Amino acid sequence: MVELTRCVRFCLNRIPAPESGKFNTFSAWPAMSGLGRYYELLVTCRGEPDPQTGYFLNIKAIDTAVRQHVLPYLQTIVAPGEDPSQVPMGKLMQRIITLLQQPLNASVIRVRLALTPFYQLQIRSCDMDHVILRQQYEFAAAHRLHVPELSDEENRKIFGKCNNPSGHGHNYQVEVAVKCPIDNNGHIATVNKIDQLVDNEIMERLDHKHLNEDVDAFANLNPSVENIAKVIYDWLVVAMDKENLKLEVVSVWETGKTRCTYPAGVLS
Numbered sequence: 023m024v025e026l027t028r029c030v031r032f033c034l035n036r037i038p039a040p041e042s043g044k045f046n047t048f049s050a051w052p053a054m055s056g057l058g059r060y061y062e063l064l065v066t067c068r069g070e071p072d073p074q075t076g077y078f079l080n081i082k083a084i085d086t087a088v089r090q091h092v093l094p095y096l097q098t099i100v101a102p103g104e105d106p107s108q109v110p111m112g113k114l115m116q117r118i119i120t121l122l123q124q125p126l127n128a129s130v131i132r133v134r135l136a137l138t139p140f141y142q143l144q145i146r147s148c149d150m151d152h153v154i155l156r157q158q159y160e161f162a163a164a165h166r167l168h169v170p171e172l173s174d175e176e177n178r179k180i181f182g183k184c185n186n187p188s189g190h191g192h193n194y195q196v197e198v199a200v201k202c203p204i205d206n207n208g209h210i211a212t213v214n215k216i217d218q219l220v221d222n223e224i225m226e227r228l229d230h231k232h233l234n235e236d237v238d239a240f241a242n243l244n245p246s247v248e249n250i251a252k253v254i255y256d257w258l259v260v261a262m263d264k265e266n267l268k269l270e271v272v273s274v275w276e277t278g279k280t281r282c283t284y285p286a287g288v289l290s
Protein backbone atom coordinates (compact mmCIF):
# COMPACT_ATOMS: atom_id res chain seq x y z
CA MET A 23 0.00 0.00 0.00
CA VAL A 24 1.10 3.56 -0.65
CA GLU A 25 -0.11 6.96 0.48
CA LEU A 26 -0.30 9.64 -2.17
CA THR A 27 -0.65 13.31 -1.22
CA ARG A 28 -1.65 15.98 -3.71
CA CYS A 29 -1.65 19.72 -2.95
CA VAL A 30 -4.33 21.68 -4.79
CA ARG A 31 -3.96 25.48 -4.77
CA PHE A 32 -6.88 27.74 -5.53
CA CYS A 33 -8.38 31.15 -4.88
CA LEU A 34 -11.91 31.94 -3.84
CA ASN A 35 -12.93 35.20 -5.41
CA ARG A 36 -16.30 36.82 -4.97
CA ILE A 37 -17.05 36.36 -8.63
CA PRO A 38 -16.17 32.76 -9.53
CA ALA A 39 -13.80 32.67 -12.49
CA PRO A 40 -13.16 28.97 -13.11
CA GLU A 41 -11.17 29.59 -16.28
CA SER A 42 -8.79 32.11 -14.73
CA GLY A 43 -5.37 30.70 -13.98
CA LYS A 44 -5.93 27.29 -15.54
CA PHE A 45 -2.52 27.61 -17.21
CA ASN A 46 -0.74 28.03 -13.86
CA THR A 47 -2.03 25.46 -11.39
CA PHE A 48 1.32 25.72 -9.55
CA SER A 49 0.30 29.13 -8.21
CA ALA A 50 -3.47 28.74 -8.07
CA TRP A 51 -6.45 27.81 -10.18
CA PRO A 52 -8.75 29.77 -10.03
CA ALA A 53 -6.12 32.53 -9.93
CA MET A 54 -6.27 35.54 -7.63
CA SER A 55 -8.64 38.27 -8.71
CA GLY A 56 -8.25 41.58 -6.86
CA LEU A 57 -8.44 40.91 -3.13
CA GLY A 58 -9.47 37.26 -3.10
CA ARG A 59 -8.69 34.39 -0.70
CA TYR A 60 -5.90 31.88 -1.30
CA TYR A 61 -5.96 28.33 0.10
CA GLU A 62 -4.17 25.03 -0.26
CA LEU A 63 -5.90 21.67 0.15
CA LEU A 64 -3.69 18.64 0.73
CA VAL A 65 -5.51 15.42 -0.08
CA THR A 66 -3.98 12.10 0.99
CA CYS A 67 -5.22 8.84 -0.50
CA ARG A 68 -4.16 5.27 0.29
CA GLY A 69 -4.12 2.29 -2.04
CA GLU A 70 -2.23 -0.28 -4.07
CA PRO A 71 -0.43 0.85 -7.26
CA ASP A 72 -1.45 -0.82 -10.52
CA PRO A 73 1.30 -3.32 -11.44
CA GLN A 74 1.34 -2.14 -15.07
CA THR A 75 1.11 1.66 -14.83
CA GLY A 76 2.61 2.09 -11.36
CA TYR A 77 -0.29 4.45 -10.66
CA PHE A 78 -2.52 3.93 -7.69
CA LEU A 79 -4.55 6.99 -8.58
CA ASN A 80 -4.16 9.58 -11.32
CA ILE A 81 -3.38 12.87 -9.59
CA LYS A 82 -5.61 14.61 -12.13
CA ALA A 83 -8.54 12.77 -10.53
CA ILE A 84 -7.73 14.45 -7.22
CA ASP A 85 -7.46 17.90 -8.84
CA THR A 86 -10.74 17.37 -10.65
CA ALA A 87 -12.52 16.12 -7.52
CA VAL A 88 -11.40 19.19 -5.55
CA ARG A 89 -12.33 21.67 -8.27
CA GLN A 90 -15.65 20.06 -9.21
CA HIS A 91 -16.93 19.18 -5.75
CA VAL A 92 -15.13 21.18 -3.04
CA LEU A 93 -14.74 24.56 -4.73
CA PRO A 94 -18.45 25.09 -5.52
CA TYR A 95 -19.24 24.26 -1.88
CA LEU A 96 -16.64 26.73 -0.59
CA GLN A 97 -17.88 29.38 -3.04
CA THR A 98 -21.32 29.24 -1.42
CA ILE A 99 -19.73 30.02 1.96
CA VAL A 100 -17.92 33.16 0.76
CA ALA A 101 -20.83 34.28 -1.44
CA PRO A 102 -22.03 37.88 -1.04
CA GLY A 103 -24.28 38.20 2.00
CA GLU A 104 -22.68 35.27 3.83
CA ASP A 105 -20.40 35.67 6.85
CA PRO A 106 -17.57 33.13 6.44
CA SER A 107 -16.07 34.11 9.80
CA GLN A 108 -18.93 32.29 11.53
CA VAL A 109 -18.79 29.06 9.54
CA PRO A 110 -18.57 25.90 11.72
CA MET A 111 -15.11 24.66 10.72
CA GLY A 112 -15.57 21.13 12.04
CA LYS A 113 -18.64 20.66 9.87
CA LEU A 114 -16.82 22.25 6.93
CA MET A 115 -13.92 19.77 7.20
CA GLN A 116 -16.37 16.83 7.47
CA ARG A 117 -18.13 18.09 4.35
CA ILE A 118 -14.89 18.50 2.37
CA ILE A 119 -13.67 14.95 3.04
CA THR A 120 -17.13 13.52 2.32
CA LEU A 121 -17.33 15.42 -0.98
CA LEU A 122 -14.00 13.87 -2.02
CA GLN A 123 -14.69 10.32 -0.87
CA GLN A 124 -17.28 9.55 -3.53
CA PRO A 125 -15.34 10.56 -6.68
CA LEU A 126 -12.09 9.11 -5.30
CA ASN A 127 -13.60 5.77 -4.32
CA ALA A 128 -13.24 6.27 -0.61
CA SER A 129 -9.45 6.04 -0.79
CA VAL A 130 -9.17 9.49 0.86
CA ILE A 131 -7.73 9.04 4.33
CA ARG A 132 -7.06 12.63 5.30
CA VAL A 133 -7.50 16.18 4.08
CA ARG A 134 -5.56 19.20 5.26
CA LEU A 135 -6.74 22.75 4.56
CA ALA A 136 -4.10 25.49 4.82
CA LEU A 137 -6.01 28.63 5.75
CA THR A 138 -2.81 30.67 6.13
CA PRO A 139 0.86 29.65 5.73
CA PHE A 140 0.89 29.05 9.51
CA TYR A 141 -2.59 27.74 10.32
CA GLN A 142 -3.99 24.44 9.04
CA LEU A 143 -6.94 22.17 9.76
CA GLN A 144 -6.91 18.44 9.08
CA ILE A 145 -9.60 15.77 9.20
CA ARG A 146 -9.01 12.03 8.98
CA SER A 147 -11.48 9.48 7.65
CA CYS A 148 -10.73 7.23 10.65
CA ASP A 149 -11.87 9.93 13.10
CA MET A 150 -14.58 12.18 11.68
CA ASP A 151 -15.48 13.55 15.14
CA HIS A 152 -12.25 15.53 15.52
CA VAL A 153 -10.19 18.09 13.61
CA ILE A 154 -6.43 18.43 14.03
CA LEU A 155 -5.59 22.13 14.28
CA ARG A 156 -2.00 23.21 13.58
CA GLN A 157 -0.78 26.70 14.36
CA GLN A 158 2.75 28.15 14.35
CA TYR A 159 4.46 30.59 16.70
CA GLU A 160 7.85 32.20 17.17
CA PHE A 161 9.88 33.15 20.21
CA ALA A 162 13.37 34.54 20.63
CA ALA A 163 15.62 33.13 23.34
CA ALA A 164 19.25 32.65 24.32
CA HIS A 165 20.77 29.42 25.56
CA ARG A 166 24.04 27.68 26.30
CA LEU A 167 24.57 23.98 25.75
CA HIS A 168 26.70 22.80 28.66
CA VAL A 169 26.84 19.78 30.97
CA PRO A 170 28.44 20.66 34.33
CA GLU A 171 29.48 17.04 34.98
CA LEU A 172 31.74 17.10 31.90
CA SER A 173 35.06 18.93 31.61
CA ASP A 174 35.29 22.22 29.73
CA GLU A 175 37.22 20.43 27.00
CA GLU A 176 34.57 17.69 26.68
CA ASN A 177 31.80 20.31 26.56
CA ARG A 178 33.59 22.23 23.80
CA LYS A 179 34.15 18.99 21.89
CA ILE A 180 30.46 17.95 22.02
CA PHE A 181 28.72 21.31 21.70
CA GLY A 182 31.26 23.43 19.78
CA LYS A 183 30.17 27.06 19.39
CA CYS A 184 26.94 26.25 21.22
CA ASN A 185 29.04 25.96 24.42
CA ASN A 186 30.00 29.67 24.28
CA PRO A 187 30.04 30.75 27.99
CA SER A 188 27.88 33.84 27.35
CA GLY A 189 25.33 31.87 25.32
CA HIS A 190 23.87 32.61 21.90
CA GLY A 191 20.41 33.22 20.48
CA HIS A 192 17.79 31.69 18.19
CA ASN A 193 14.44 32.66 16.78
CA TYR A 194 12.65 29.44 17.61
CA GLN A 195 9.61 28.48 15.57
CA VAL A 196 7.00 26.26 17.22
CA GLU A 197 4.09 24.32 15.73
CA VAL A 198 1.42 22.74 17.91
CA ALA A 199 -0.99 20.08 16.62
CA VAL A 200 -4.16 19.93 18.70
CA LYS A 201 -7.01 17.42 18.40
CA CYS A 202 -10.25 19.42 18.74
CA PRO A 203 -13.63 17.72 19.19
CA ILE A 204 -16.39 18.84 16.81
CA ASP A 205 -19.38 20.01 18.86
CA ASN A 206 -23.08 19.47 18.05
CA ASN A 207 -23.15 22.67 16.02
CA GLY A 208 -20.12 21.68 13.95
CA HIS A 209 -17.73 24.08 15.66
CA ILE A 210 -14.23 23.41 16.98
CA ALA A 211 -12.02 25.44 19.32
CA THR A 212 -11.06 28.74 17.72
CA VAL A 213 -7.47 29.44 16.82
CA ASN A 214 -7.72 32.41 19.20
CA LYS A 215 -8.30 29.98 22.06
CA ILE A 216 -5.20 27.99 21.11
CA ASP A 217 -3.17 31.21 20.72
CA GLN A 218 -4.22 32.33 24.19
CA LEU A 219 -3.16 29.03 25.78
CA VAL A 220 0.20 29.04 23.98
CA ASP A 221 0.76 32.66 24.94
CA ASN A 222 0.06 31.95 28.62
CA GLU A 223 1.93 28.66 28.87
CA ILE A 224 4.84 29.08 26.45
CA MET A 225 5.49 32.63 25.28
CA GLU A 226 5.26 34.18 28.74
CA ARG A 227 7.83 31.68 29.99
CA LEU A 228 10.27 31.53 27.06
CA ASP A 229 10.10 34.61 24.84
CA HIS A 230 13.10 36.97 25.20
CA LYS A 231 14.54 34.83 28.00
CA HIS A 232 17.89 33.21 28.62
CA LEU A 233 16.72 29.63 28.94
CA ASN A 234 19.51 28.46 31.28
CA GLU A 235 19.30 31.53 33.53
CA ASP A 236 15.62 32.54 33.52
CA VAL A 237 13.64 29.32 33.10
CA ASP A 238 13.42 26.90 36.05
CA ALA A 239 12.74 23.91 33.79
CA PHE A 240 16.24 24.31 32.31
CA ALA A 241 18.09 24.98 35.57
CA ASN A 242 19.33 21.37 35.55
CA LEU A 243 18.33 20.37 32.02
CA ASN A 244 20.42 21.17 28.95
CA PRO A 245 18.23 23.39 26.70
CA SER A 246 18.77 21.40 23.50
CA VAL A 247 16.02 21.59 20.88
CA GLU A 248 15.01 18.07 21.93
CA ASN A 249 14.52 19.13 25.54
CA ILE A 250 12.81 22.40 24.55
CA ALA A 251 10.22 20.46 22.48
CA LYS A 252 9.56 18.09 25.37
CA VAL A 253 9.28 20.86 27.99
CA ILE A 254 6.84 22.81 25.79
CA TYR A 255 4.73 19.67 25.27
CA ASP A 256 4.66 18.88 29.00
CA TRP A 257 3.53 22.42 29.90
CA LEU A 258 0.93 22.68 27.17
CA VAL A 259 -0.61 19.22 27.41
CA VAL A 260 -1.88 19.96 30.94
CA ALA A 261 -3.39 23.35 30.02
CA MET A 262 -5.03 21.92 26.89
CA ASP A 263 -6.47 18.98 28.78
CA LYS A 264 -8.36 21.38 31.08
CA GLU A 265 -10.04 22.83 27.94
CA ASN A 266 -11.02 19.40 26.55
CA LEU A 267 -8.32 19.68 23.90
CA LYS A 268 -5.74 16.99 23.23
CA LEU A 269 -2.26 18.21 22.40
CA GLU A 270 -0.93 15.65 19.92
CA VAL A 271 2.49 16.92 18.88
CA VAL A 272 4.87 19.84 19.35
CA SER A 273 7.51 20.66 16.73
CA VAL A 274 10.31 23.14 17.39
CA TRP A 275 12.58 24.58 14.70
CA GLU A 276 15.87 25.80 16.17
CA THR A 277 16.97 26.95 12.71
CA GLY A 278 15.43 26.59 9.27
CA LYS A 279 17.41 23.36 8.94
CA THR A 280 16.77 21.72 12.32
CA ARG A 281 13.43 20.63 13.72
CA CYS A 282 12.53 18.35 16.62
CA THR A 283 9.08 16.80 17.05
CA TYR A 284 7.77 15.36 20.32
CA PRO A 285 6.30 12.80 20.84
CA ALA A 286 7.55 10.84 17.83
CA GLY A 287 5.31 8.96 15.43
CA VAL A 288 1.94 10.29 16.63
CA LEU A 289 0.59 12.01 13.52
CA SER A 290 1.50 11.62 9.88
Ligand code: NI
Binds near residue numbers: 184190191192
Ligand atom coordinates in the same frame (compact mmCIF):
# COMPACT_ATOMS: atom_id res chain seq x y z
NI1 NI B 1 21.83 27.04 19.91
